[in-house]
Amino acid sequence: MVGGAAQLTGTLAPMQFGTDVAAKGVRERTFEVSRGDRRIPGVLWTTAEDGRPRPVVMLGHGAAGSKREDYIVALARGLVRHHGLSAVAIDGPVHGDRRADKGAVAGLPFVDFVQRWSADPGLVDDMVGDWRTTLDAVQALPEVTAGPCGYWGLSMGTIFGLPTVAAEPRVAVAVLGLMGIAGPTKDRFAADAPAVACPLLFLVQWHDELFPRDLAFELFEAFGSTDKRMHVSPGMHAEVPAEEFEASGKLLAAHLLD
Amino acid sequence: MVGGAAQLTGTLAPMQFGTDVAAKGVRERTFEVSRGDRRIPGVLWTTAEDGRPRPVVMLGHGAAGSKREDYIVALARGLVRHHGLSAVAIDGPVHGDRRADKGAVAGLPFVDFVQRWSADPGLVDDMVGDWRTTLDAVQALPEVTAGPCGYWGLSMGTIFGLPTVAAEPRVAVAVLGLMGIAGPTKDRFAADAPAVACPLLFLVQWHDELFPRDLAFELFEAFGSTDKRMHVSPGMHAEVPAEEFEASGKLLAAHLLD
Numbered sequence: 001m002v003g004g005a006a007q008l009t010g011t012l013a014p015m016q017f018g019t020d021v022a023a024k025g026v027r028e029r030t031f032e033v034s035r036g037d038r039r040i041p042g043v044l045w046t047t048a049e050d051g052r053p054r055p056v057v058m059l060g061h062g063a064a065g066s067k068r069e070d071y072i073v074a075l076a077r078g079l080v081r082h083h084g085l086s087a088v089a090i091d092g093p094v095h096g097d098r099r100a101d102k103g104a105v106a107g108l109p110f111v112d113f114v115q116r117w118s119a120d121p122g123l124v125d126d127m128v129g130d131w132r133t134t135l136d137a138v139q140a141l142p143e144v145t146a147g148p149c150g151y152w153g154l155s156m157g158t159i160f161g162l163p164t165v166a167a168e169p170r171v172a173v174a175v176l177g178l179m180g181i182a183g184p185t186k187d188r189f190a191a192d193a194p195a196v197a198c199p200l201l202f203l204v205q206w207h208d209e210l211f212p213r214d215l216a217f218e219l220f221e222a223f224g225s226t227d228k229r230m231h232v233s234p235g236m237h238a239e240v241p242a243e244e245f246e247a248s249g250k251l252l253a254a255h256l257l258d
Numbered sequence: 259m260v261g262g263a264a265q266l267t268g269t270l271a272p273m274q275f276g277t278d279v280a281a282k283g284v285r286e287r288t289f290e291v292s293r294g295d296r297r298i299p300g301v302l303w304t305t306a307e308d309g310r311p312r313p314v315v316m317l318g319h320g321a322a323g324s325k326r327e328d329y330i331v332a333l334a335r336g337l338v339r340h341h342g343l344s345a346v347a348i349d350g351p352v353h354g355d356r357r358a359d360k361g362a363v364a365g366l367p368f369v370d371f372v373q374r375w376s377a378d379p380g381l382v383d384d385m386v387g388d389w390r391t392t393l394d395a396v397q398a399l400p401e402v403t404a405g406p407c408g409y410w411g412l413s414m415g416t417i418f419g420l421p422t423v424a425a426e427p428r429v430a431v432a433v434l435g436l437m438g439i440a441g442p443t444k445d446r447f448a449a450d451a452p453a454v455a456c457p458l459l460f461l462v463q464w465h466d467e468l469f470p471r472d473l474a475f476e477l478f479e480a481f482g483s484t485d486k487r488m489h490v491s492p493g494m495h496a497e498v499p500a501e502e503f504e505a506s507g508k509l510l511a512a513h514l515l516d
């Protein structure tokens with residue numbers, strides 16, 4: 001089924017819903033929310049079981065993916081189905097529905113993202129703003145609990161997630177990883193990491209070919225959280241094992257639910 | 259209550275039981291087993307609920323502790339009570355009941371152990387032999403499953419556990435940690451680590467003041483296991499958080515029970 005448009009009142013950005021489907025207890029809606037002249041395309045996953053509000057976890061996808069890539073959708077559904085949470089994902093810059101081709105050309109190469117990451121000094125703050133606007137919008141819905149929320153994002157999901165977690169006091173638990181004090185915004189990571197103070201799981205791939213582990217270890221050390229742990233798995237950048245997705249769900253739920 | 263002596267037949271070492279108590283579903287027996295002229299003092303934890311055999315986990319304590327130190331007893335009871343396993347611990351060399359004072363003087367200083375570790379080239383093989391004899395003895399009991407077993411031991415529990423896991427094909431899952439390619443037997447670690455091939459959880463304390471993390475990372479890399487993961491927590495050597503004991507129990511049970 002296709003849902004109608006929903007218009008929020010007050011100072012909130014208008015939120016427009018697109019598709020609205022439910023399967024196996026999970027309701028999945030696409031939406032767009034506006035911030036100035038920016039349109040932020042997203043997906044919201046909530047329980048189809050009842051109308052009680054649940055805390056939300058923001059899911060930041062990796063470069064060359066989108067808000068709907070397989071592991072994001074699987075993680076979102078698992079958070080709703082098994083952990084009593086809601087989940088929301090938005091497309092990263094030059095990804096998914098933000099692309100002129102709307103993602104019709106599969107697999108934006110990682111190098112294209114790195115070029116943009118290098119060339120646009122406003123990229124990080126744009127995405128931090130988009131996340132905070134998205135959070136405002138979804139937390140205004142009756143299905144989503146206002147207040148404490150989670151953030152989960154690896155690789156590019158940490159490039160934008162780390163500054164988001166540092167800036168947004170509602171984030172009460174986070175999963176970050178596949179990143180180090182590295183790349184065009186490494187000074188930003190070093191500056192923001194001490195402000196990340198919530199319970200944190202940091203994921204590292206021992207054989208990460210994109211971000212060397214020593215730089216990841218530097219980032220782990222820099223986080224301000226006293227309640228932090230780092231899980232290191234063998235394998236390359238994209239080979240995060242299933243057990244770390246399970247560990248993510250458990251940690252998020254442990255800190256967002258009583 | 260005090261149990262009687264049990265004498266095993268065949269080629270097994272004689273096993274002599276001492277105290278025999280049960281509390282909260284866990285039966286705890288002290289025992290001694292002989293290997294040549296060595297007497298190996300141990301504790302066995304099995305379920306008090308029924309007589310069905312359960313796989314056993316060998317628990318190697320840290321230096322300055324004993325087979326009965328608090329975290330060993332707590333872990334053993336948890337494995338029996340919550341994970342459907344059995345557990346066995348033996349005293350390390352110059353520890354617990356192997357000391358002339360039978361442990362009456364609390365807290366053998368770590369430095370005393372390191373002196374012995376440095377001076378006795380047979381120390382590791384003696385303990386590997388003691389563990390294998392102990393495993394033979396407890397697996398001959400009807401309460402303990404013969405065959406696949408687990409090993410858990412940090413710090414000194416890895417100094418002796420790593421070579422034991424490498425040598426003993428019955429070990430089907432292991433938790434090691436708080437150690438690196440370091441100390442008097444570092445060449446032995448480097449030689450044996452590739453032979454550790456079972457599923458493995460390796461624990462590291464980020465601020466370990468005894469064994470620097472870089473040397474621990476070298477050891478993690480050297481393990482032959484393809485199914486391995488490293489969990490890194492902030493804090494000093496002895497500050498392993500409770501969640502890593504929980505993770506240990508889950509991994510051991512996942513690989514020892516169907």
